[in-house]
Amino acid sequence: MIDIFIQKLRQEKEIYLNLKIKAGAKETKFKEILSDNILKINIKSNPQKGKANQELISFLAKEFSVPKSNIKILKGRTNQNKLVKIYLA
Numbered sequence: 001m002i003d004i005f006i007q008k009l010r011q012e013k014e015i016y017l018n019l020k021i022k023a024g025a026k027e028t029k030f031k032e033i034l035s036d037n038i039l040k041i042n043i044k045s046n047p048q049k050g051k052a053n054q055e056l057i058s059f060l061a062k063e064f065s066v067p068k069s070n071i072k073i074l075k076g077r078t079n080q081n082k083l084v085k086i087y088l089a
Helices: 003-012 051-064
Strands: 014-023 029-033 039-043 071-075 081-087
Touching: 003 014, 003 051, 014 051, 039 051, 051 071, 051 081
Parallel strands: 014 039
Antiparallel strands: 014 081, 029 039, 071 081
16 A cells, blocks of 8 residues: 555655554554545544554664664644654665
């Protein structure tokens, strides 16, 4: 599902993703691609004390094969709609 975004990251060395997050889900996984290339992601952790954001960063790092330090939440740290930057060092 996210192969197109992985390829874009490899080509351009950085990408910006618009995400819609559902925290407190049964499992952490990509759910679907919404209109305008918004990725819907379910996160198992609850949004308390930044746990869901930490899990999101870990999940994206694994999926995109980058260190967690190469993922930044630029907007929406306390919101379900987020703008995330992923880059290659």
